[in-house]
Amino acid sequence: KAGVTQTPRYLIKTRGQQVTLSCSPISGHRSVSWYQQTPGQGLQFLFEYFSETQRNKGNFPGRFSGRQFSNSRSEMNVSTLELGDSALYLCASTRAPNIGSGANVLTFGAGSRLTVL
């Protein structure tokens, strides 16, 4: 069973550019969430999508956006990159994280490491 696949694994951009990261969830998983991880900051929640709808959003500026397609694949976009956007971006999927559903195991991908110069 394939895991969560994130592409690209590594990328380097310059300030002002934009970037798009892709995430393919585990087959059958309909919820995809994104996290930003920087040294010493833990996992900062960006947003969560379920059935193509953004259900939850973290405290990030509007430069960070995302979407989910009908096949549950998701993309996130960061526009007008800043040096502080350098981080590991993690995608995670779950079947449906609802109370009592029994389907809330969250599986992470390996991440996309973004460096902004």
Add this chain to the structure above:
Amino acid sequence: GENVEQHPSTLSVQEGDSAVIKCTYSDSASNYFPWYKQELGKGPQLIIDIRSNVGEKKDQRIAVTLNKTAKHFSLHITETQPEDSAVYFCAALPGNQFYFGTGTSLTVIP
């Protein structure tokens, strides 16, 4: 929203000793509590989880305990080995969004 606090932020133990990491949560609606291990350069991997209808769960050298009344849960690693060195995250699920602790960097000294 939910607030998950994790302690300590760093922990060093001698090989063979036990390690304990503690987390507290604020939202009584949380009923699922996973623990993740993140090795350098990798994404977090689920190592054990517990649901609110269970007080303790064990998997070989790893165990998790949950105290719903006090709203805290703990990860226990016994007979630590150098390969246990990693960053560990706890999390809580009160609805449809996971809330993570800030992580504990565990170093096992051979």
